[in-house]
Amino acid sequence: MRRIYEEYLEGKSYQSIANGLMKDKIQTVTVDFLTHKRVKNKGQEQKYLIEDNHEPIITKEMFETVQKEKERRAHLKGNIMGDRKKYSSKYALSSKVFCGCCGANFKRRTWNSNNVSKKVVWQCRTYVNEGKEACDAKAVNEHCCRMPLYAYSIGCMKIRMDLFEP
DSSP: OHHHHHHHHHHOHHHHHHHHHHHHOOOOSSOOTTTOOOOOSSSSSOOOOOOOOSSOSSHHHHHHHHHHHHHHHHHHOOOOOTTTTOOOSSSSTTTTOTTTTTTOOOOEESTTTTTTTTTTEEHHHHHHHHHTTTTHHHHHHHHHHHHHHHHHTTOOOOGGGGGGGG
């Protein structure tokens, strides 16, 4: 349990944490052994609340910090708690590129994935989900996004922050 919380606070996604646990052969509990289905207990089984009985697996402070981080990540996605889209750290630019028109984050998409004119682009989530009536931002070729960041990371380029200020 500590590992899961610590890795989440390090910035890993749920899927990345799960993959690491499976790779290290750390087993999880399955509720229904026949279907392997997991469900939230909404009264099917008895619930128990025991407080201050033993040393906690994680501190209340760490729990609260993770809750705040979950809220922060949800906000980055334009979500409210309980209405989430997946947080992803699969790509370097995930949750880091935002639309200049509507403020939503960009998502990575592959155009023409089955033929030679395949192209990877980043598009505004609002545009993708609701159409150009909701946001008219254009798609950005992934190479255009990555090259400046790569040049900056190896010291070949400096970013003038004053250009980004209103």
